Amino acid sequence: MDKITKQNALNAHTWVGVFLSVLLFLVCLSGTVAVFHLEFERWEQPHIEEMKNVSPDVVEKAMDTFLAQNTQESHHLYVVFPTSDIPRLVVENDHAAYFADSEGNLLEQESVSFTEMLVNLHLYLNLPQSWGMILVSALGAIICTLVVTGIIAHKRIAKDAFKLRRGGNGQQAQIDLHNRFGLWAAPFHLVIGITGAYFGMAGIILVVVASLNYEGDRDAVIQKIFTPDPVLAPQEGKPAIGRAFAQMETLAPEKSPIFLTVHEVGEPEQFIEIYAKAPNRMIYAEGYRFDTAGNFIGVAGYEFGEWGKQLVWAMYRLHFGDFAGLTSKWLYFVLGVMLTMLCVSGMEIWLSKKAHPPLASRLWYSTVWGSVSALALTAVADMFFTGSLIAVFWCLMLLNTGITVGVKSLTKPIWLLISGLSVMVLLIAYAAVHQSATLSVASLQLNIPMVVYVVWSVYRANTLIKRAKNAETQIETDASNSAPQSAQEKRVNA
Structure with a gap:
């Protein structure tokens, strides 16, 4: 590659990094910490009883107690199972969430204000969600740009791959460390940048795909990615969530149920869906669907769907490292620290060249x-x-x-x-x-x-x-x- 191309790439890399340094740093820092957002939820209320599993009767009792105390209208009901990444039982609707003990008794209301603020900072920079998501997604694209221009601008990638000079005023060591972090972790940084850009650009992508392939029909695109609700005879009565949950041991004994949702509560189209984590798969979860009486209807089809559907449903786990327990989370944390330090060292190198x-x-x-x-x-x-x-x-x-x-x-x-x-x-x-x-x-x-x-x-x-x-x-x-x-x-x- 000629010198002019390398110099242009270096100039682009420098000035993009300098002008957006503060925003990039805040997104990277908050994202690195937010890798442990589920652990922070537990940390905020450490005294809550934790358990490894729960019986269908306990789930039913906890929800019945919750509904008796929370009578406000809600379109959804939720149960978070202790077999998820948070070993606690939670019952909730669209307005409130309560913990329950191993016998189904309600404990106290869930309160995770700090975790919500931290995740909001990473996803939206604490801006209104529509604008914040677009800005943060654009920063994801900028991260990809910085990775690519940094690699292009590097004069001797193979020769300097493990060079780390010490001594002097420390500037050379900082430059070497910046280059090593940027090179070694480039695949991870690209994954983070691409998945981060996707979350905000999904709406734009939806419009483009609908215009090009479905004559502007956005619902047709959505149904290709998210399985449509089942068509059932009119449903009525209290959803039999205990009966539905009990069947998971037979339907999917190898999977870990994450949470249960009752859709369209009180409406004729009401149905139950249990999301279960599929082993050795990157998708977030497979959905198991039941009617109001708890009769099994079928699966949503995410686990073995088309590759595009599987990719979309893998975005969350790819971005937050939530696919191999604490091992993958700590790996993402270390790599996230490297990405954050790239923001820091890059700006400090520029300040050093300007005589601080x-x-x-x-x-x-x-x-x-x-x-x-x-x-x-x-x-x-x-x-x-x-x-x-x-x-x-x-x-x-x-x-x-x-x-x-x-x-x-x-x-x-x-x-x-x-x-x-x-x-x-x-x-x-x-x-x-x-x-x-x-x-x-x-x-x-x-x-x-x-x-x-x-x-x-x-x-x-x-x-x-x-x-x-x-x-x-x-x-x-x-x-x-x-x-x-x-x-x-x-x-x-x-």
């Missing part, structure tokens, strides 16, 4: 490490505050920006230290609120990584502070050593 403009550098560090602090303190606020967490998070981000502009001493290590201390405050508040439940599995699976982050951030900040002091001392020493020599040279010359 003081205000621009401080604002970037407040965005990177200040956002971690803002997320931690938002989680703290959620324990004592019932208002909008989106407002809390962005107020904290604005506060970080204002303080950064006014206080010149807020350098990178200081912001890194602030982020670690904020997470420590979160852990202390969490222990105070949840007490003995802090030692439950639901708590520890996230609290332990948070403790690791606190230790690392404090250690890393201390290292950077010492390094900066040593550099200043070295500069002063060099200056003092050169001054007498200059004077002596002047005397010799005289």
